[in-house]
Amino acid sequence: MYNGPIIDAHQHFWEPDINPHPWLAKEVLIPFRYGDYSAIKRRYLPSDYLADAGEHRVVASVYVDAEWDPRDPLGETRYIHGVAQSCGFPNAVVAQAWLHHADIADLLAAQAQWPLVRSVRHKPGGAATPQEAKSGTRSLMSDERWRQGFALLQKHRLHFDLQTPWWHLDEAARLARDFPTTQIILNHTGLPADRSPEGLAAWKAAMKHVAKYDNVAVKISGLGEKGIPWSVERNRRIVREALAIFGSQRAMFASNFPVDSLCVRLEDLWRGFKQIVADLAPQAQRALFYDNARRLYGIDTQPPEEA
Known part of the structure; x- marks a missing residue:
């Protein structure tokens, strides 16, 4: 199995x-x-994360906005840069x-000035079910004012993380x-919560x-699934189909910790991902665990063997 360096492409730190x-x-x-997510309402910092990672060589991470008070988005950016300065993690924001x-024009200009900011996220909402979407409920991605804000990302060379x-x-x-020159990074595998044959077929077609x-x-x-522990058996098909669709150069593994600690231990999650792709070529495995996140998020870090 893969034993090289890992960049966790999606995680959070917080002090509620x-x-x-x-x-x-x-x-x-x-x-x-x-x-119920009460268990994650606690301080979670790089030392906690690295302890959870155990034997896995996580050498860098990407911090993703954690629903900080929207009246002060720059406060979150300032806070996480302080964490990075004192702890060495995260390595992109x-x-x-x-x-x-x-x-939005002023905010994007201000966010882009921070040295670790590579992308922004705004969950666009929309329909709660596929049926609502079929009946015509749209998300903010179809709103002209929202799209005008999206158009400004190119000016600042910012990506967009889409959940x-x-x-x-x-x-x-x-x-x-x-917007072909703006990189879009789809979060959480397109959220395939419905694991029925019909649900997975629709997810696959959309992907x-x-x-x-x-x-x-x-x-x-x-x-993760509500009330069901994360397992290789339940997630192998989704991982392999996502890879078949996007290829090993446009996909990357991420933990979503500490949120997904509600479903799985971090050590077990990384071990599970490694098991699922153990038959792939070594360069493909390295791309998924390290190279793609490093490239897409412009992370300036060297794993131990390259230092």
């Missing part, structure tokens, strides 16, 4: 007791795809940016077509549609 994460407040429980807000369920990937495909555009890559992550 001192920072403004409304959804992590002690008295708050929002509807959440993994159910996906910052918060609400693309349809009136101040949306597969039934909105037709909109994502139009976005990729209309194939958006993968037609070369400026779309995918993070293989966020595959």
Whole structure:
């Protein structure tokens, strides 16, 4: 199995007791795809992450916005740069940016000035079910004001991290077509929550549609299921089909920790990913665990054997 360096392409650090994460407040429980998430309402910093990673050689990580108070998106960017300066992690940042807000031009210019910011994320909402999407409910990806904000990303050489369920990937495909020079990174494997044969067939078709555009890559992550422990057996097919669709040069593994600690231990997650792709060529495995995240997020780090 792969034993080389890993860049975790999607994870979070936080200190809910001192920072403004409304959804992590002690008295708050929002509807959440993994159910009760009270267990993650605790401080989680690089030392915690590296302890959880155990034997796996995670040499760098990508911090993704963690629903910090949207009234102060730059506060989160400032905070995480402080963490990086003191701890050496994370090594790239996906910052918060609400693309349809009136101040988006100024905000993107400000976010782009921070040395670790490579991308932004704004979950575009939309339909809660495939049926709602079929009936015409659209996400913000079809909103003209939101798209005007998206158009500004190219100016600042920023990528866009997209978290949306597969039934909105037709909109994502139009976005990729209309803005071919902006890199889109699809989070959490397109959220294939419905594991029925019909659900997975629809997810696969949607993934194939958006993968037609070369400026779309995918993070293989966020595959937990409510009330069901993460396992190789339950996730092998999804991982391999995502790789068959996007190829080993447009996909990367990520943990979504500490969120996915609700479903799996970090050591077991990395071991599971390694088992699923153990038959691939060594260069393909390295691309998935290290090279692609390093390239797409512009991470300036050398693994031990290259130092």
